[in-house]
Amino acid sequence: MQTQAQVVPIRTPDATFADDVLSVIERDGSLRSETDPKLPQETVLRFYRAMVRTRIIDGQLERLQRQGRIGFHIGSLGEEACILGSAAAMRPNDWIFPCYREFGALLWRGFPLQTYVDNMYGNADDVVKGRQMPDHYTGKPYRFGSVSSPIGTQITQAVGFGWAARRKGTDEVVSVYFGEGATSSNEFHTGMNFAGVMNAPVVFLCRNNRWAISVPSEKQTGSATFAQKGVAYGVRGVRVDGNDVLATYKVVREAVERAARGEGPTLVEMLTYRLGGHSTSDDPRAYRAQDEVEQWRRTDPILRLRTHLEALGVWDESKEEAYKQEVEAELKACVAAAEAKAKPSLESMFDDVFAELPWHLKEQREQLLGGPRAKDHH
Amino acid sequence: MPEMNLVQAINDALRVEMRADPDVVVLGEDVGKVGGVFRVTQGLYDEFGEDRVIDTPLAEGGIIGTAVGMALYGMRPVPEIQFADFIFPAYDQIVSEVAKYRYRSGGEYTCPMVIRTPVGGGIRGGHYHSQSPESLFIHNAGLTVVCPSNPYDAKGLLISAIRSDDPILFFEPKRVYRAVKMDVPEGDYTLPLGKAKVVKEGNDVTVIAWGAMLFEALASAEEVAAEGVSAEVIDLRTLWPVDIDTIVESVKKTGRVVIVHEAPKTCGFGGELLSLVVEKAFLHLEAPPVRVTGWDTPFPYTLEMEYLPLQHRITPALLETARYVP
Numbered sequence: 071m072q073t074q075a076q077v078v079p080i081r082t083p084d085a086t087f088a089d090d091v092l093s094v095i096e097r098d099g100s101l102r103s104e105t106d107p108k109l110p111q112e113t114v115l116r117f118y119r120a121m122v123r124t125r126i127i128d129g130q131l132e133r134l135q136r137q138g139r140i141g142f143h144i145g146s147l148g149e150e151a152c153i154l155g156s157a158a159a160m161r162p163n164d165w166i167f168p169c170y171r172e173f174g175a176l177l178w179r180g181f182p183l184q185t186y187v188d189n190m191y192g193n194a195d196d197v198v199k200g201r202q203m204p205d206h207y208t209g210k211p212y213r214f215g216s217v218s219s220p221i222g223t224q225i226t227q228a229v230g231f232g233w234a235a236r237r238k239g240t241d242e243v244v245s246v247y248f249g250e251g252a253t254s255s256n257e258f259h260t261g262m263n264f265a266g267v268m269n270a271p272v273v274f275l276c277r278n279n280r281w282a283i284s285v286p287s288e289k290q291t292g293s294a295t296f297a298q299k300g301v302a303y304g305v306r307g308v309r310v311d312g313n314d315v316l317a318t319y320k321v322v323r324e325a326v327e328r329a330a331r332g333e334g335p336t337l338v339e340m341l342t343y344r345l346g347g348h349s350t351s352d353d354p355r356a357y358r359a360q361d362e363v364e365q366w367r368r369t370d371p372i373l374r375l376r377t378h379l380e381a382l383g384v385w386d387e388s389k390e391e392a393y394k395q396e397v398e399a400e401l402k403a404c405v406a407a408a409e410a411k412a413k414p415s416l417e418s419m420f421d422d423v424f425a426e427l428p429w430h431l432k433e434q435r436e437q438l439l440g441g442p443r444a445k446d447h448h
Numbered sequence: 449m450p451e452m453n454l455v456q457a458i459n460d461a462l463r464v465e466m467r468a469d470p471d472v473v474v475l476g477e478d479v480g481k482v483g484g485v486f487r488v489t490q491g492l493y494d495e496f497g498e499d500r501v502i503d504t505p506l507a508e509g510g511i512i513g514t515a516v517g518m519a520l521y522g523m524r525p526v527p528e529i530q531f532a533d534f535i536f537p538a539y540d541q542i543v544s545e546v547a548k549y550r551y552r553s554g555g556e557y558t559c560p561m562v563i564r565t566p567v568g569g570g571i572r573g574g575h576y577h578s579q580s581p582e583s584l585f586i587h588n589a590g591l592t593v594v595c596p597s598n599p600y601d602a603k604g605l606l607i608s609a610i611r612s613d614d615p616i617l618f619f620e621p622k623r624v625y626r627a628v629k630m631d632v633p634e635g636d637y638t639l640p641l642g643k644a645k646v647v648k649e650g651n652d653v654t655v656i657a658w659g660a661m662l663f664e665a666l667a668s669a670e671e672v673a674a675e676g677v678s679a680e681v682i683d684l685r686t687l688w689p690v691d692i693d694t695i696v697e698s699v700k701k702t703g704r705v706v707i708v709h710e711a712p713k714t715c716g717f718g719g720e721l722l723s724l725v726v727e728k729a730f731l732h733l734e735a736p737p738v739r740v741t742g743w744d745t746p747f748p749y750t751l752e753m754e755y756l757p758l759q760h761r762i763t764p765a766l767l768e769t770a771r772y773v774p
Binding site: 263429 | 473499504505509512513514515517518519521537540541544545548549550551552554555556557590592613689692693
């Protein structure tokens with residue numbers, strides 16, 4: 071008897087170079103001419119710097135969490151290419167609905183690093199006023215959605231949002247991120263179905279990073295791929311090497327342009343690998359072999375792009391070092407500023423529940439303000 | 449002034465708002481061509497087209513999830529859930545997303561929408577077409593919950609709800625849909641959210657009700673009047689945030705209170721109302737507060753009239769409470 075695991079093609083780092091998976095950057099750093107989006111060199115360097123910046127911030131935030139200075143971080147180690155490549159493919163008037171692992175996309179959109187760090191600290195300058203745990207940011211001025219923790223809820227929302235944008239006569243497109251684990255959620259199936267029926271201008275960005283906390287991708291689905299799930303919903307499905315920023319850019323850009331032309335939604339399966347834990351609360355050594363991680367390090371998206379840039383002669387170790395120092399100094403200043411800021415005010419706890427403060431919240435606010443203070447604030 | 453039943457009044461409110469504001473859209477199962485299984489949206493599809501009266505795929509979570517997206521973009525969606533009993537696939541969207549968007553985004557995003565859904569029993573609907581899940585929504589911070597009892601209130605409250613910047617659950621007592629007719633003004637008028645109405649004044653005992661049970665409470669008030677008991681009847685209209693001032697003022701006058709609702713007793717909204725009365729008017733109470741509610745069982749089919757807190761159960765509760773001597 072065939073088990074479910076056997077019908078699923080084994081997904082290895084090499085599988086990202088498979089024929090049905092679009093890639094651009096070869097192992098030796100050369101580009102496949104037939105798929106190369108032929109971006110200006112400065113654009114590719116911007117991608118690279120953004121990916122490196124994302125990784126440095128990840129590392130530093132993890133350190134801050136270990137030191138007890140922030141409560142939590144959910145990072146994108148190893149997934150920088152699919153996050154930055156897809157974010158870069160969105161036009162300025164398009165919208166991004168995040169999952170929770172895409173702070174790189176938020177910063178790409180111009181969200182100030184200081185404001186992001188303020189969110190990590192939940193201080194008085196945090197956009198969400200300290201109401202959510204770290205990495206649950208909102209960035210409406212940057213055409214960026216709002217992070218919530220329940221899995222998949224943003225997917226149907228992106229569909230309605232895109233539908234509304236089209237109804238208002240715009241050609242704005244919405245991209246929506248989620249992990250491959252979320253393809254098991256109600257919201258994924260409902261969102262895909264509604265998108266197909268409504269012909270919504272949405273690009274579904276599935277980061278297939280192989281692990282939903284401790285559950286491997288072959289336990290999420292009996293399908294051979296995640297991209298093929300689009301077919302049954304009338305949604306175009308494509309696979310891309312998500313550790314290849316140029317390939318990701320190309321595939322997502324094409325999906326955005328199709329959606330903008332009214333040609334409907336696309337599901338993009340971005341094959342990547344979560345090199346780190348699910349979050350700072352997770353230790354992946356408990357459930358996966360270190361060998362597997364080491365294999366995937368060979369396709370590290372940053373190293374791959376760097377190989378390409380070094381082959382071109384536009385990047386080298388001294389530039390890398392100088393850039394790292396620049397980002398670290400920038401982040402250090404933001405952290406120092408964030409730590410010096412006040413907490414959100416006590417009374418702000420009651421704001422924004424309703425448009426206007428109703429009687430029962432006025433009453434409870436008075437009780438809080440007039441009552442004893444908690445000890446041991448974190 | 450035309451006479452309308454509840455269905456017609458709600459339909460009229462939707463029409464008025466859809467004519468006034470192109471951002472108002474209706475979506476749900478069967479709301480389009482057929483005008484809803486209760487015909488509440490009848491005629492809207494013909495007038496406003498399939499892009500504003502949207503027949504959605506059959507998935508409540510998708511109806512509310514896409515409505516969230518529309519609201520975030522700046523539209524005013526009015527999603528219909530065909531029966532409140534079927535709202536639970538959308539519960540995550542409603543309590544985790546709709547209710548929390550303004551708060552969790554620090555006020556950057558708002559999620560104005562009116563989720564219309566028929567509630568209540570007495571229509572031979574059995575368990576899955578009869579329930580009253582209001583307390584499950586009242587308990588979640590960020591939601592306004594409305595339940596009108598009559599056509600005039602329904603129209604004015606629905607127009608206010610659609611114009612509100614907050615998300616609102618609009619529960620429609622389906623037993624009343626075609627049972628009550630009254631004069632309803634044409635065109636645009638609003639009634640304030642959060643305001644209850646004393647529909648019958650009295651001095652001996654306060655009875656608090658809403659939706660279909662309001663009429664049972666009124667019938668009992670008439671019945672006990674014949675026995676010399678003067679009951680004051682309050683129609684809450686907005687369940688949450690509740691009009692606490694009207695309740696407290698009445699209880700301070702009568703010293704006695706009976707709360708009526710169809711939902712099961714345990715953790716029903718009556719429990720919260722009773723706590724508020726005790727917190728705010730304890731020293732005015734002259735008798736133990738009483739709840740007359742659905743039983744703590746699933747909603748039954750054949751015996752539904754024994755399940756519901758109808759006149760036959762409200763009347764003795766009023767008499768006992770009004771005549772209570774410590």
